[in-house]
Amino acid sequence: MAFQVKSPRWLLWAVLLLLVGMLLTVLVFLAAEYEEASDQAELDQDAAALASDIRSALLRNVQTLQSLHVTPLAPEAWTARASGVLSLHRELVRIEWRAAGRDGRILAQADTPYLRPVFGFMPRTQTQPEVRLACDNAQRLSGPAYSRSYFWPMREGTGMELIEMCLPLFQAGEPAGALVATYSLGGLLSELTNRDLLRNRGLAFNDADGTRLAVLSSLQGGRRNLRSVAVLDLPGHTLILQLEAQRRALGLFPNVLTAVVGALCLALLAVLALLGRDIRRRQRAEQDLAEALAFRKAMEDSLVTGLRARDMNGRITYVNPAFCQLVGRTSEELVGTGLPAPWWPPDLVDEYQQRQAVRLAGKTLPREGFESVFQRTDGTRVPVLIIEAPLIDAQGQQTGYMSAVLDLTEQRRVEDLNRASQERLQATARLATVGEMASLISHELNQPLAAIASYANGTLNMLSDDGAEPLPPADLRRVIERIAEQADRAGRVIKSVADFVRRRDQVREAVAPISLVSAIQPLLVLQAKKDGIRLQVAVDPALPAVQCDRTMIEQVLLNLARNGMQAMPPGDPPMDSGLRRLRIAAVSDADPAWVAFEVTDHGQGLSDEVRQHLGTPFFTTKAEGMGLGLSLCRTVIEQHGSGLSFEPVAPRGTCFRFRLPVAAVASGGQGSPIIAP
Template structure:
């Protein structure tokens, strides 16, 4: 059945699309052309609408940018004025302090004030008034009238006074506030004797908080804006100072005579840093004109109308377009041949072997300019002089069409005389009529590629040398064929060239037994095998009597086959050392227990002396009463029972000591924390009673079983309790602090997971920081008769049970009030559980 492309395409259309397609096909060609003309017309109208929307958007964008610029410039001016006013205020405060502290007179004041006002054009005058508002001295600022030239014809508005209507002027109000509050204050703005808008800063002159007058610094609003508004800000925007009545005191833009200062749509108002009701206003102006008055807009409208007219006349130029297309085809073929090798140097030659075109990449490679190469015939200037014959032969092969398909490798000489390796590819230039017009040659610099290839070869040789020199055996085995693909010198020395040595080391890790390891379709290794490795294993080779640390991973060999690589390192010496170390550790544990019991020998003797003495007394008493025939059967039985009880007590003490010190292999077994604590407390109680130290133990109920060696954990507890008792006894602490607390509680933390924590807390003097840092070191001890192996052994025992041990001082403020040793044993605790009633026992001295 033939495939109908039109029917298949129609089935992919929606019903609406099918209706439109059918309607279009039913129209005549003239009507189709008429409808086709409407498309560009609608596009032009949409373009005009887009231009109008763009103008409107740009106008709003301009207003927003201008508003942000006005805000930024106004804030800059405010910051400049704030810095200037703050600096002047500090200087005036220092002058006021000098008046009181140094007792300067009016002449010195005038000198200081003149020096201060000389570089501050914004100050009109600086006046020193006493507490009765009398002027003691006055200095005018630069460019203003001096006090000797001031007119006395009327009241000076710059001095504190009460007006004729009974209202105080601005200077008087500021004077009263300073006198009352004893701090600096800015007055409201007013016009001085020269009708200039000014405001004043009143600085109090205080002697031990006694008011002696004020220093009055008068600022000119005009000078502030003139000298401290940045030039670039005043060029961009108008900056003005407005008083509380919204009157403009001064502006950087001068209004025309008779015109009123009007607020523009774009402005920003900020308070003047003097905090006296003055407002700093920045104003911006639009630079663009409206849409109707915009010449560009009407130009776009005119261009749109012109475009519509041109669309209507497009059908008249169809024949001219055919001729243009023919010319474009030739140009496109030429450009396409150039673009095919745009990343390399390109050279075009005509049929006479004359260079007609070179691209910039070719010029950059050879160092010759385009003018030096265009029109040149062989020999070309980039041919090395000693290779003219070879290059001429290659050129003849190109002309005859016998160039190798893989290109020819040649030597090219740059303009500076240096030589580099290049590979040239030649292709013919064909015009639209199928006639060859020349050759196009692309050239690639392969100097770096050859250098990399040589380096890779040298690197491979070095890599092979390194592998051959390794003391470890490295082998690669094909999984499918069990073929030994690579083996270094160490492998061949131990196993020869036999792949069975690889299989012996790999053991059960070989993936050849699994049918899923290889893709049946492509023969490539399964993805997950090449992405993961395996854990290191220790393998004993009986034939060599050697132990190996084996690491394996799967990889894809150079031919695509799945292979397994093994690295086997000889660890025989390390295994022997580990065995010797294990034996030494076991001996150290037994030695530590024997040392502990040796130190407790006197206490154990005293502990055994009590039941033995009681047995002797009971026996002597019974012998005496039997001889005198003065004993009843009931009394004899009671005495015998007490004697047996004391003998049993002595036997238990000897049995526990014997179990503690006897040498045995470490055996982990499910153990109860309560029993371990009871045995450790009973043995340690002998030493604690001798040192007059009490112990309080707390063991949480419902604790999980511990998979530990109970004797080793008991040894750790014994060591910690004995150390705590010795610390308390050696410190000579009072009875209230001679006690130890032993706690066993379950815990669960994100770091350690579920575990049981054993903690021993004493009220001793604590440990110095340097002791805490070194206390686990071998043979380090703070005791004069200590051997320094106890805590190190405790740490080894705890870590062999996958636990952790730590020590910390207890503080009451900055004082050390005790020390806590804690170690953990991991258990399966899914989440923290509240501990129930605890086993509480206490032994008092």
């Protein structure tokens, strides 16, 4: 299909180039023909002019010769006057005055002073037929007549072509003889022609059959020369005058006009070539652009992220299918709409309008994005995350805003599922912890219960002894107080375990740091006594309350403390080293908006491999562990906006540390979430 579309276009270009080339060729050919025709016409005109000049000169010569017999002269005087005429006319080689009659006896004669006697090598009588022919014609015409031309040999192998002219003479109307003038054809060419017309040209007399009779000048390369023939029609004889000129060395362009037109044609060809190249480039660019647009369109259509472009006035200029699906409207319904946007919840329109006015005034929202709420056509609300960036054109000017809109519905659902799963895992971990500590709790409860039973039995024995003195009220009061103290101690142990195991919804509240540590202290005392570990609690009562989920933070502290105790198995470190202790502390952080909690043990510390995987779910160094304790601790701390870190302590051991926000700062930062259109 592409070939069928492109081939006619290339065919048109080929035809156009062929026509221009043919036009240029025909133009050059016609120009050359015109130049040659012009040169030929000029040559013909010059040849006719030369023939006319010779004819006119011969007529003038006839008049000059007639002047010799204006008055009767003696032969000697006539000869002197004829010699003067010969000295003025080099074309004449001899003038004779002949008597009337058929014999034509020579009465007087004169030869040209510029040549040797022409008839000195051969007798004049051999030319008698030509002379008689010319004189007969002259008598018949009663005027000058010319004979045929003939070649007259001379000494040293030379010769010349001659022609006789006979002029009849009359006195008182009666024939008085004839005047015969012998012309040299070469002299006619050299003396009776215009030299300016002969410059760089060849001139010759030819016979009717093309035989060359006399040559004044000749040119080389006769076949390539221009020739013009003029007929010199003389009375009694006709000569053919041939004028030759060299052809003008024509180049590719014969003249300036043709050169200009040719240059324009060549320029047109160059422009057409450049235009063709530009068209090919434009076609390639258009094809690349079409492919890029198709690729971008395919990408935009396949995205699950909604894309929206708006101008500086807030009107929508572009939306992709994901955005249309997000708001439940078609692109035709959305493109061109302004404010208020059709997907704004009715109860949030005023707030969105205010925030939109702030952004259009130049106060753009942060690039990292902000949360908002959209409402579909069916009334369902969709939480979204909007990331906006300015649209910059090729001149560097902002023309609008480009928004990427992410649907947070699935993310919120996953977060809720994760939160529920974490709660179940935490409850399972608490139950497992309670199961492990059940024996310790029963042992610890035996002490207050045994003390209560002992105090009660002693009191009953004293009261049942009739012979004994009555028990003083003060002693009885002390005994009952001891029983109450032991019962309260047992109740606190049981309550702390019950509160820890009981599953509750996550509610963040302001809790004093000492309360968090005190809630888990009874559970830790049992493990510490069993393992021979000294429990140290360092919490400043003046620390501000923290905003947290009490149960989850208690579990974090409990898990970290139990891990610290398990890191110090019996005998490591030894009892006499002074290092067999676990320290739980709450201190002021460098940032006054936070309170730091630290759990420090003096175990063997963490290896490099354990540090790399510590906190990874299901990674554990215990044979009976599940690998979820530290992972849950890290998740809980991150949900509170902080992080769980650890570092070695000297001389041995590890300190786990996390931070909780101060209640006043945390509550001050709460409120309705950031909502923007």
